[in-house]
Amino acid sequence: MKSTHSSKMPLWMALLLTLTIVITVRESAVFVCQLAGIEKAANIVGLLTMFFILMIWRFIKGIPGWLTQASNTLLVDSGFAFLPVSAGAGLLLFALGDELWGFMLTILISTLIPIWGFAVLSNRWLNRNNDMNGNTTINEQK
């Protein structure tokens, strides 16, 4: 199974092609989900459909380099898409009132403990795998 293969294509064309694929898949997902009466699931159905299409593409030919390059370029500016909702979120923080302390404690506990826990767990499991295989060391990974 090939992950990516290189191809020479100008960035603007890669961006245009990637956008065309993404828009087609998403709008098709919207159409199908509307017919099925699950309109709100369209984005997630689109994500899953795109993933399966790409996995088939990867098994058959390998994902072209231009597609990953274009997606990396587009994802850097993806924050633009959720800026209006984010602005509402910022304003909401000041309007939490009595819920503020509970809200902040919930976020702090549910973020920091899992980060620490999964880092410790991954550190043990990934290194144990390397010890058993004897093929990589931490320094080689860096």
Next chain:
Amino acid sequence: MSFDNVFVATFAAILLTLAAHVIARILARKLSWLPMVITALVLVVIFLFIFQWDYNNYYAVAKPVFDHLLGYVTVLLAIPLAAMNFKGLPIKKLVLIVAMASLIGALLPMSLAYLFSLSHDTILAFASRSVTTPIGLSIADLIKAPLAMANLIIIVSGLIGGTLARFLFIGIEDDRAKGLALGLVAHAFGTVEAWQISHTAGRYAAFGLAVNGLVTAVWVPIFITALSA
């Protein structure tokens, strides 16, 4: 500020948002310590204040266009995930870590929110805490959680996780472990922080972010719908 024509209002909303995004991008390039998303967000609020434009009116005209963009970004996330190179990775252990991260990422904050007697809407919004914004908003929309609250939770948790993680990593030497933990728990902000640690950490964080988002997007809406039925 008020507009008679919806088309003009929508165009003005896009222009205002674009200006905030571009300025934040330029500032983030010059001042690397400045978080771009937060700067852009603050700029939008400042612009709305300067132009005396009520947020609800701004959001109402911007929503139709930005809902489409949000959908495209969600679909776009499939590309880095599908292009991930799994060669040499301990797949079974990774699957187990991702499954645990997805379960804990939704159930722990929801349980804590319930414990702290937060409102029903806020508890629902906490289901999307551990996934990246485009996927989180799609999940929130599906489970009928308030979108602005879900987004607030994702942004604040990402910021806290990305900022404080390095203090929690004392004694952890493997960059893959640091990156994976950051991507799985602190999504986009965590991934940005992981790239500062090393390229290996960044790659593992991107993997954690994408795969956790995908897994959570599948089970959380089904779980919440079954729970409410």
